[in-house]
Amino acid sequence: MNLGYYPGCALHGSSNDYEQSLRACLGALDVTLAEIDDWICCGATSAHSLNHKLAIALPARNLALAHRQGHAEMLAPCPMCSMQLLRAAQAMASDHGLRAEISEMVEAEVNSGPRVLNLIQVFQHVGLDKLKAAVRTPLKDLKPACYYGCLLVRPPTVVDFDDAEQPTSMEAIVAALGAKPVEWSYKTECCGAGMTMSKTETVLELSGRILANAAAHGANCLVVACPMCHVNLDMKQGAIEEFLGTKFGLPIYYLSDIVGMALGLSAGDLGTDRHFVLGGQN
Amino acid sequence: MAAHMDIPPSRLMRLLQLGDGASALRAGSIWQCVSCQTCATRCPKKVDCAAVMDALRQLAFERGAASPGERRTVLFQRAFLDNIRRNGRLNEIELIGAFKGMVFLRDRSLPFLFRDAGLAPRLQKRRKLHLLGEKARDRGVVARIFARAGYGGAQ
Numbered sequence: 001m002n003l004g005y006y007p008g009c010a011l012h013g014s015s016n017d018y019e020q021s022l023r024a025c026l027g028a029l030d031v032t033l034a035e036i037d038d039w040i041c042c043g044a045t046s047a048h049s050l051n052h053k054l055a056i057a058l059p060a061r062n063l064a065l066a067h068r069q070g071h072a073e074m075l076a077p078c079p080m081c082s083m084q085l086l087r088a089a090q091a092m093a094s095d096h097g098l099r100a101e102i103s104e105m106v107e108a109e110v111n112s113g114p115r116v117l118n119l120i121q122v123f124q125h126v127g128l129d130k131l132k133a134a135v136r137t138p139l140k141d142l143k144p145a146c147y148y149g150c151l152l153v154r155p156p157t158v159v160d161f162d163d164a165e166q167p168t169s170m171e172a173i174v175a176a177l178g179a180k181p182v183e184w185s186y187k188t189e190c191c192g193a194g195m196t197m198s199k200t201e202t203v204l205e206l207s208g209r210i211l212a213n214a215a216a217h218g219a220n221c222l223v224v225a226c227p228m229c230h231v232n233l234d235m236k237q238g239a240i241e242e243f244l245g246t247k248f249g250l251p252i253y254y255l256s257d258i259v260g261m262a263l264g265l266s267a268g269d270l271g272t273d274r275h276f277v278l279g280g281q282n
Numbered sequence: 283m284a285a286h287m288d289i290p291p292s293r294l295m296r297l298l299q300l301g302d303g304a305s306a307l308r309a310g311s312i313w314q315c316v317s318c319q320t321c322a323t324r325c326p327k328k329v330d331c332a333a334v335m336d337a338l339r340q341l342a343f344e345r346g347a348a349s350p351g352e353r354r355t356v357l358f359q360r361a362f363l364d365n366i367r368r369n370g371r372l373n374e375i376e377l378i379g380a381f382k383g384m385v386f387l388r389d390r391s392l393p394f395l396f397r398d399a400g401l402a403p404r405l406q407k408r409r410k411l412h413l414l415g416e417k418a419r420d421r422g423v424v425a426r427i428f429a430r431a432g433y434g435g436a437q
Contacts, residue, residue: 009371009416010372013374014410014412017410038419039371040366041371041372043366050359051432051433052337053431055336057431058366154323155322155330190320194316198357198358199314199354199355202286206283276404
């Protein structure tokens with residue numbers, strides 16, 4: 001499978017462990033990624049908060065570049081990016097005037113494509129049967145709490161993926177690898193997202209509740225498919241423990257870490273040795 | 283999030299229905315909102331509250347009417363966009379420096395200035411710190427997109 005690849009800023013910044021993980025894991029599954037040449041930032045929360053036009057134009061420029069570079073499908077592993085790309089595509093699909101205006105604004109013709117995929121969808125594309133057959137190390141000791149956060153499933157009118165309140169797509173994948181996902185209550189609660197710098201206490205409180213709920217339901221790790229969720233739950237876990245006066249010690253894995261481990265890839269291959277909270281698996 | 287807000291989304295929508303946009307624009311809650319999209323997803327009347335929050339933030343920013351108590355968040359969003367306008371892609375170190383500098387000029391808080399300093403060596407050890415950062419090649423087009431969108435970095 002060949003996919004266009006929009007890494008977004010986080011995966012080329014402090015979440016470079018996520019990029020390492022998904023490249024190693026997808027490479028082992030014969031999925032090749034072609035990075036969009038000269039991609040730019042999607043604008044993230046800052047653009048949609050301060051300037052509506054930018055929030056459409058910045059993702060639109062990337063959609064146009066991907067189309068021009070011949071990609072029918074494109075992986076955007078950061079849910080913030082993928083939601084922004086999908087929202088821009090949706091706004092322009094129903095409004096030809098807007099599409100013409102934005103095309104002029106971004107100096108590139110914006111067409112209908114490419115189709116934007118999140119990481120879970122790429123594994124679905126590969127197929128659960130193929131994943132199962134590729135397992136070399138069944139993850140029988142792993143009891144993950146699959147954590148979706150906000151933008152993989154919300155707003156459903158934009159992302160149109162899984163169930164917005166009770167998603168199960170990640171559970172299906174980790175179960176196929178031999179892990180035993182736990183039932184828990186905070187799958188789609190917010191971790192505090194981009195407030196890490198400006199309102200740290202918000203992140204400590206929201207992410208703390210997520211870790212506490214996962215622990216209370218018997219999870220021995222969390223699985224995420226979002227760089228911001230990983231930063232807040234992994235990098236900030238020490239600060240959260242201090243804030244709440246408790247100890248979690250829960251490793252936070254990207255979905256590609258979990259698949260990669262089952263495929264027999266090492267911590268060094270996947271970059272899980274660069275996480276803040278280290279698990280027994282590495 | 284609503285539990286922490288001075289004016290939660292439901293009351294903000296009511297204020298707007300009643301025509302009191304000025305109170306809505308001054309609300310701290312529009313900057314406390316984390317854009318989790320839960321309100322828009324669950325509203326039984328299908329009101330896109332999250333989009334209304336975005337519109338209120340943009341108007342409050344452009345008119346300089348944002349709640350003084352939430353200035354840090356406004357400054358962060360501005361520092362982020364200024365960074366993208368310059369580089370095309372986010373430079374994390376530059377963003378943190380610019381944001382902390384802007385906050386310090388306003389409130390002179392030394393603890394805030396140095397609060398995350400201890401993280402740098404821990405990120406460095408994990409090869410997660412990029413001192414130079416990345417830039418898009420065609421930064422001219424990025425600057426023109428920002429200009430055409432009317433983003434001036436006001437306030």
